[in-house]
Amino acid sequence: MGTENPNRPNYPLRPAATPFAAQQSTTPFLPSGPVVGSEASAFRPAPPASSQFPTPPFPTGPFVGSEAPAFRPPPSSRSNDLVRPPPSYGSPASGFQRFPTPPLTSTGQVPPPRTSLAGQAVIPPPTRPSPGPVSLLSQPQPPSVPMGTPPQSIKTGQSNPNVPLPADQHFSPSTPNSQPSSPPMGPSYAAPRGTFQPAFPGYTNTQPNSVAQAPPTQPASFPLQQGSYAPPSATPFLAQQRGYVPGPPTSTPSGLYSGNQVQQHGIAPPIATSQTLAEDFSSLSLGSVPGSFDAGLDAAALPRPLDGDVEPKSFTEMYPMNCSSRFLRLTTSGIPNSQSLASRWHLPLGAVVCPLAEAPAGEEVPVINFATTGIIRCRRCRTYVNPYVSFTDNGRKWRCNICSLLNDVPSEYFAHMDATGRRVDLDQRPELTKGSVEFIAPAEYMVRPPMPPLYFFLIDVSISAVQSGMLEVIAQTIRSCLDSLPGSTRTQIGFITYDSTIHFYNMKSSLTQPQMMVVSDLDDIFVPLPDDLLVNLSESRSVVEAFLDSLPSMFQENMNLESAFGPALKAAFMVMSQLGGKLLIFQNALPSLGVGRLRLRGDDTRVYGTDKEHMLRVPEDPFYKQMAADFTKYQIAVNVYAFSDKYTDIASLGTLAKYTGGQVYYYPSFQSSIHKDKLRHELARDLTRETAWEAVMRIRCGKGVRFTSYHGNFMLRSTDLLALPAVDCDKAYAAQLSLEETLLTTQTVYFQVALLYTSSSGERRIRVHTAAAPVVADLGEMYRLADTGAIISLFSRLAIEKTLSSKLEDARNAVQLRIVKALREYRNLYAVQHRLSGRMIYPESLKFLPLYGLALCKSTPLRGGYADAQPDERCAAGYTMMALPVKNLLKLLYPDLVRVDDYLVKMSAQAEELDNITKRLPLTAQSLDTRGLYILDDGFRFVIWFGRSISPDIMRILLGEDFVTDYSKVSLSQRDNEMSRKLMKLLDRFRESDPSYYQLCHLVRQGEQPREGFVLLTNLVEDQIGGANGYADWMMLLFRQIQQNA
């Protein structure tokens, strides 16, 4: 066979275990020249006629040009390499193998016996090295670092003593990384330091001296109404049950983690429930007489987003022609008219855009083909024609709503005006009536023919990839999706596998089997047979199927521990760079060989809390950023799937996704028996969801305002052009807005999102979303038009970015500080008028802001310190949250908690019962009844919690005899009884409500520690967790800080 790696004589043959016998190939390696090849020359780059996208998405000259010389050694030296076989692979003459007929089983893989092939070496049974990376018995998601202080019990109200933490056993000691990070790649990646510290140029304390004389006059726009949160007079003092320790009131904690207890005394005096408050703000009773101790806070009266994300309606009513909020949300729809007003807002000012959000049936975005007319755009600012342009001069001119330029109406687009000044053809012009349209772009929007959908797979086949079952699951899933990949007959596909060497696969349609070629020279990567590694799926379908069917068994005996990830990545780039497309990476280990190899880091607890802490969350080796830049340039989006039970440096690997518009999927300690459904679902969605290719996006806005920073997974191509090699409905992007002029004179500001992309069907299209927002001169109006979901979405991204340059604590404090400043400003506006000195007041629109802020500080990327989340877990969550649409993010921060046992037990009245159980509960242990069965759903996983006193019968019915065993080893499956069917149906229903991720079930029994702590209790964000404040404490803390200097 000759595939033995001489460097690792202890390991059995690697690809020799494949069912493909080695044969001498008749196809010699081709020189690397054809990587550029004849196909590239077939592209006829057209000059970019549109100035909207001044930088063409592709280099217009030689497609693979001088920009990538490092990856393409000169042909002369290459040809020398090619005439001799790679030394470490003894397959005669060519150095690569050819596949014989593989066993063509369908998706169910039965690995053939090792001795089934004549002439094949008999492989010794796998001897797993003792420190093997995979343990088949490992638990589903047991973090090897336990939560710092998982709450140990329910309803005890005791604060938990800190448990000494074992160091992460997977990490070998190493010195903390002190290497500076590579420079940021573009203006948007500048360290976010300072973004949380808005200047205060216009800030003044509005009514500092008017306490005594302020008349309680209501602003005209606030009709009198009872406040939503005036507490009932007979409020039980819940805080006492929550373990508050009385203390001197002066020791005000200053931060989320600065103190476990908020000191309070006494009971709140009853406050008249008839107290009048404005409709647009609410208040919470937090104190009694000024100067006295703070009184109890009625925890039950605290606002909770139990209906999920509720978008503000007033805005859409004001501008019915705006695009749907699923595509664009502003943090406040009241655009401040001056910089001084903007500086008093304190919260992020900006937008969250999800350009391809899925629209329900009947609300699809209309597609418009202007054909020979050409797309109507403003001559000056290149805005697309939209419902807010105005026609004048009897329909011969139109005025741009963004820059006010008067444009000529092309004769082909001319229509008469009716008596009311409307174009007579308005009913046939969706672009003039709808906020979202899609234009079919003519040839001048292309620099080459629209690319075909292209999926390239880079698959780790080292020992852990095989033994965890990952390889088999992905091979089966990819095969099962072949019919539903977008692009029909245009779709292209290709594969590379790797361990300590790189394996290419010739999939040429004329072959009956794929040919495998092994390249072992990691220092000088070249691509054999560059023309046949990427193939048209429909033409080579049988070869691709044969490959996927045999892939798991090919490597089933592989004992190779190494990972030549970096060289394999470069090889994938070389194969894909002609066309672009999506690169899906499946990585099981820390890259260990060749360029881009990574080392263990993050195991030194002393780094935490120092100014070097953030280095663990940024890539150490500039190789990954450089590769990401190259991928983006050549329209390649990278999705990273990571599976290891050990540290794999997601901080570095995730960079590939971050800068290419991609996504990170993380399955720590992947075991097929536990995680396969989740991987199958999420990979299938990744492969089959509608995707926009080779895209660029720009958000225009009216004069006087400007988007100044962008936050999400992309790379900036110019100051405001986002390069997105691939986009789909699951990706959102955020941007911060600032005022360029001291004073805005217009009454409306318009926004227009334009996404230029290639559809899977091969059309070049421009999706355009347009929205208008009023300019306001009053801070109260800004608050009234605020959108908490958009604010939190932008907030989260800023905070996560801050963890890349600062301590976690600093990032949390920044969140807290901005909330305090915003609410203090609000208080200054209204409190005095309403004599609300003992109350915390806040705008109705922002009533959930403090709670979401708290949840953000407790989310995986930001929470705690060293022991509270593994570095990989933190980084993966951070990359994920940077791309999440608003609704998904809010659900992750404040998951749904529902009680289901009543519903399961009752046999009738299903319809109404179903509505009842979707009633969400506050995320606190006080919501949990020991006799109950609860489901927590954060969109990524289910936690099913069994109360201690739940009937053993129910447990037996749902879990069979497993109910007495360790729940970490129990997986929920449908049993032959009505109750089990109902439960599974219910879970399916939850999953269907948002298919972007798949929720795996984690079962936990009350009191099962520490599992209950890290599986469930850390998600109960209203409780004290690991030294962080609970909701009531948090509100007290904010209240006191708001009072200071007020």
Ligand SMILES: [Zn+2]
């Ligand atoms: Zn214009």
